[in-house]
Amino acid sequence: EPEVTQTPSHQVTQMGQEVILRCVPISNHLYFYWYRQILGQKVEFLVSFYNNEISEKSEIFDDQFSVERPDGSNFTLKIRSTKLEDSAMYFCASSWDGNNVLTFGAGSRLTVL
Amino acid sequence: RKEVEQDPGPFNVPEGATVAFNCTYSNSASQSFFWYRQDCRKEPKLLMSVYSSGNEDGRFTAQLNRASQYISLLIRDSKLSDSATYLCVVRILTGGGNKLTFGTGTQLKVEL
Secondary structure (H helix, E strand, O other): OOOOEEEOOEEEEOOOOOEEEEEEOOOOOOEEEEEEEOOOOOEEEEEEEEOOEEEEEOOOOOOOEEEEOOOOOOEEEEEOOOOHHHOEEEEEEEEOOOOOOOEEOOOEEEEEO | OOOEEEOOOOEEEEOOOOEEEEEEEOOOOOOEEEEEEEOOOOOOEEEEEEOOOOEEEOOEEEEEEOOOOEEEEEEOOOOHHHOEEEEEEEEEEEOOEEEEEEOOOEEEEEEO
16 A cells, blocks of 8 residues: 655754654655644644645744655655754645545654753 | 544443544534544544545444534444544645644543
8 A cells, every 4th residue: 555654753853953854755646745743732734735835834834844845756844943842743644636535654753852 | 612622531441332432623614524543653544534424434433413513433342453542633625635624532442
């Protein structure tokens, strides 16, 4: 079964450092997403990406965050100047179209010290 | 009011029991509804979509009441492997496609 793969599985960083989380969506999917889940809290939408641009973003997704699809396979989330409260599990997801079911990756756990 | 509200549980039930979870949502523009399952520190996985007429998938039955903005999940003959957190999820279709709004989840523990 096709999978969404994410790297790294766990990243520890110092406050103020930049982090890049990587995702390889399912190959024929056209829509890409990032969600995050702070420990013990709900899964929250960050951003959706289609046709090489952001199609929607939440209020969480401020100037500290950016996404990019640098080549035909990777989809990255960059967090600049990380804060303690950025510590969370970050899930990448993809779907074939905007109405279809999302497939989530296994997540990247970010710990900011 | 929370966008998607669930009883956090935990629900501790014996194997073989029937258990029901409820969920309410606040946005009447919500168009699609789902139950996801999340195991500890894992990604959410789709359990089933929820249709207005109600739908069943094996031991799992989902119901939707649009007038009351209420969704339910019934698990019959529960198994140890059903132990997980069950997430109520709604989708509002926007130009961005799949923006899902998750509830905080209801934890189920099935015991021998």
